[in-house]
Amino acid sequence: MKLPFEKIRNVIAAYIDVSDEEWNIYASNFQLKKFKKNELLLQAGAICKELYFVNSGLLRVFFVDKKGEEHTFHFSLENAFSTDYESFLKKAASNYSIQALENTEVVSISFETLEAGYRNLRDGEKLGRRLAEDYFFLFGNKIRSFYTESPMERYHNMDLVFPGILQRVPQHFIASYLNISSVHLSRLKNS
Amino acid sequence: MKLPFEKIRNVIAAYIDVSDEEWNIYASNFQLKKFKKNELLLQAGAICKELYFVNSGLLRVFFVDKKGEEHTFHFSLENAFSTDYESFLKKAASNYSIQALENTEVVSISFETLEAGYRNLRDGEKLGRRLAEDYFFLFGNKIRSFYTESPMERYHNMDLVFPGILQRVPQHFIASYLNISSVHLSRLKNS
DNA sequence: GATTTTTGATAACAATTGTTGTTGCAGTCG
DNA sequence: CGACTGCAACAACAATTGTTATCAAAAATC
Numbered sequence: 001m002k003l004p005f006e007k008i009r010n011v012i013a014a015y016i017d018v019s020d021e022e023w024n025i026y027a028s029n030f031q032l033k034k035f036k037k038n039e040l041l042l043q044a045g046a047i048c049k050e051l052y053f054v055n056s057g058l059l060r061v062f063f064v065d066k067k068g069e070e071h072t073f074h075f076s077l078e079n080a081f082s083t084d085y086e087s088f089l090k091k092a093a094s095n096y097s098i099q100a101l102e103n104t105e106v107v108s109i110s111f112e113t114l115e116a117g118y119r120n121l122r123d124g125e126k127l128g129r130r131l132a133e134d135y136f137f138l139f140g141n142k143i144r145s146f147y148t149e150s151p152m153e154r155y156h157n158m159d160l161v162f163p164g165i166l167q168r169v170p171q172h173f174i175a176s177y178l179n180i181s182s183v184h185l186s187r188l189k190n191s
Numbered sequence: 192m193k194l195p196f197e198k199i200r201n202v203i204a205a206y207i208d209v210s211d212e213e214w215n216i217y218a219s220n221f222q223l224k225k226f227k228k229n230e231l232l233l234q235a236g237a238i239c240k241e242l243y244f245v246n247s248g249l250l251r252v253f254f255v256d257k258k259g260e261e262h263t264f265h266f267s268l269e270n271a272f273s274t275d276y277e278s279f280l281k282k283a284a285s286n287y288s289i290q291a292l293e294n295t296e297v298v299s300i301s302f303e304t305l306e307a308g309y310r311n312l313r314d315g316e317k318l319g320r321r322l323a324e325d326y327f328f329l330f331g332n333k334i335r336s337f338y339t340e341s342p343m344e345r346y347h348n349m350d351l352v353f354p355g356i357l358q359r360v361p362q363h364f365i366a367s368y369l370n371i372s373s374v375h376l377s378r379l380k381n382s
Numbered sequence: 383g384a385t386t387t388t389t390g391a392t393a394a395c396a397a398t399t400g401t402t403g404t405t406g407c408a409g410t411c412g
Numbered sequence: 413c414g415a416c417t418g419c420a421a422c423a424a425c426a427a428t429t430g431t432t433a434t435c436a437a438a439a440a441t442c
Contacts (some may be wrong), residue, residue: 063335071338086328095335111268111389118320125316129309137277141331144254144286146337146369147262179338181430186391361419372400377421
């Protein structure tokens, strides 16, 4: 991969057409950033000022409850976006933290750059709508899985949503994502 | 309320500016529909062909798992939209059913009408983006509540998301929404 | 290479939640 | 008016899940 923004261009091209001219202007404001394993890209309580696109590596989105326990909300693999979009758009304190679980390279997009894209790309607003819709579907399906599937079913389905994740992150993060204790996940797997 | 589409106009006006001219064209394709208590607006398995906006009454969105058990996913109160948006947009079989819990009056919007709105309203795509974003936030917060709140906390918070709902629908629907058995909800409340 | 640290399995026990069945009450409908 | 239905409380028991603690293997660190 010579061009650092090729992956994100391909992902966006699946949503809307973007001419080379449009793209060059848009992408000129992107930044490439690298984070080491365990580094935080966003700290809960801060205002999320960047939208990330994962070039390589792996991110974990999580929040901390009143008791101080972490809960893994989401993983962001290669070619996925990651952010606290509500904090990002509303410029409000973030509920989530984002952490690199591996050395990770991301494309960082500022609020101003994203907004300019919505305004200046010919189909910018449509891109925003389609992306929001897709993540809306993703969340809706996740909620449905909480209602209709057993923990073990959700465990196996994780590999469909996050291919390879089960071999890639420690099991306690998987348990956290499934909203069960790590002891219980171990028990379910080995019985 | 003399004008049947006044409520939806006010809701949309909170997202984008719409001129009278634009509105008259757009709304000319809306339909007013009435459903009686317990009637289904959408049957799971069918393709969802309409987006609903609740003028009065109350809708319940639910799905049925493999064992045939119903799970209440969402309530739609006055001034809210309701649909299986994924089925609606992708023209795919719906996972959800939508049922009127009271005699309910809705504004019904076809796929073609909605798409025409995205194309022809000056800020149509922005409207779509903002609505998708808001429901995305709603779902994200619902997921977070599953991770971080106890059933009783989620019970009490329901009144914030759906004001008055606890007094308005049978308790077993509330339990279903909370993803606990109705016996357990009764136990939690009375102890 | 030795030593911490992390991870995952396991056991024992506690807490939460589900299931089944019963009862009484309040609507609803003939 | 009486029969029927739906709803919620309750009890008893079963199943699931959480908590705490221990241990061994693997991985990271020095």
